[in-house]
Amino acid sequence: MAGQGNAQCRGLLVTGGSGFVGRALLEQLVANPAWAPRALVRQWPAQQLAGVDYRLFGELAAVDAVSGHFELVDTVIHLASRVHVMQETATDPLAEFRRVNVDGTLSLARSAAQAGVRRFIFVSSVKVNGESTDDRAPFTADEVPAPLDPYGISKREAEEGLRQLATQTGLEVVIVRPVLVYGPGVKANFRSMMNWLNRGLPLPFGAIHNKRSLVALDNLVDLLVTCIDHPAAANQTFLASDGHDLSTTELLQRLGQALGKPARLLPVPAIWLKSAAMLAGKGALSRRLCGSLQVDIDKTREMLGWKPPLDVDQALRATAINFLKEQDK
Incomplete structure (x- = not known):
């Protein structure tokens, strides 16, 4: 112990x-x-x-x-x-x-x-x-x-x-x-995206115009620490995000920059991707890649006086650096 x-x-x-x-x-x-x-x-x-x-x-x-x-x-x-x-x-x-x-x-x-x-x-x-x-x-x-x-x-x-x-x-x-938490050591679909980008694979996600909220690991931790003592937090519900929503296309572009591997994105219409995914039994995955899921954190900001300490690009760089270090092991 x-x-x-x-x-x-x-x-x-x-x-x-x-x-x-x-x-x-x-x-x-x-x-x-x-x-x-x-x-x-x-x-x-x-x-x-x-x-x-x-x-x-x-x-x-x-x-x-x-x-x-x-x-x-x-x-x-x-x-x-x-x-x-x-x-x-x-x-x-x-x-x-x-x-x-x-x-x-x-x-x-x-x-x-x-x-x-x-x-x-x-x-x-x-x-x-x-x-x-x-x-x-x-x-x-x-x-x-x-x-x-x-x-x-x-x-x-x-x-x-x-x-x-x-x-x-x-x-x-x-x-x-x-919302979806990412950061150094992230697994699942977010890690898969980094693998795709790092390998230089062409991806059919160059024309996705959705909007999704994400939250960096350090931002979520900072919010939880804030909630330990803040008197206004008692008996309240808060949403957590970075406060900067991205489309899947934008996320892949920024993540590619963070990895030093510019994203090779093909402008396949989202409707084609959704149809193909449904035929392949991957409807849930297509909804996450092509659909929108946004949250409004105004209450979190105003009631707690909180703002995310990391911006999206800082958080993506930290995530990418950790991923690349793991690839070198």
Whole structure:
């Protein structure tokens, strides 16, 4: 186990501390000597951060108020979840998402409240708002949710349960809904795009006129840190993005520049790409590449006085540099 928290420091408990966002958040937290971060993880990370008190847990629902995990903890930042997957294998996906994302989250929050934790920061998802902003204005934090898939539905139900718990117990609940997160070490489709560009492959995405919001890893972490203490954050919902939306064409162009490999983009009409994707059974992928999903972060900016510390090009450069270093190993 890594270094124990100092009793003179304010305790912060992070679930999902070994994940993409969790590790970056912990790196930020240990840099502040006023905080004593503790991480709940399902398995020991390959590389533990000095100054973080790592603790294993089995199921979220089993983390009770007398477990000792909440001792001296002021704030919980809850990242652990059953994430959205492309190739679902569960026979009842919604039940599985609810078991972890709803039941587990609410059990953890109830235990936190019983243990005297002051604030519970829940990292939700833009999927609570919906799947697309084609032909409509960007999503806002306080509009009526309209999730469509089991993951988004489970996150919405967890949000609703947390708000009810806040009313019953006085626990301060802060909900943050990020859009797609990218940054050093990013995987999945974003990494695939970097692979395509780095190999110099011609891509049929030179005429995509959609708009999509993204959020850099460092920007999301900065927002979560802001929510730890900001008095206006209590019992509010915030959307997280870089505040600069890009089309798929623009993203590939800027990412190619960051990699030093100018994007070779062919101006294939979006309607052709959508039709081909549907025939190939890749409709969901085509919606992400050709459709729009924008969020309005005016509430986040104004209520918290927050602005993303990194602009898009800075964040893409950091992502590309890390990717290229990994290719050289």
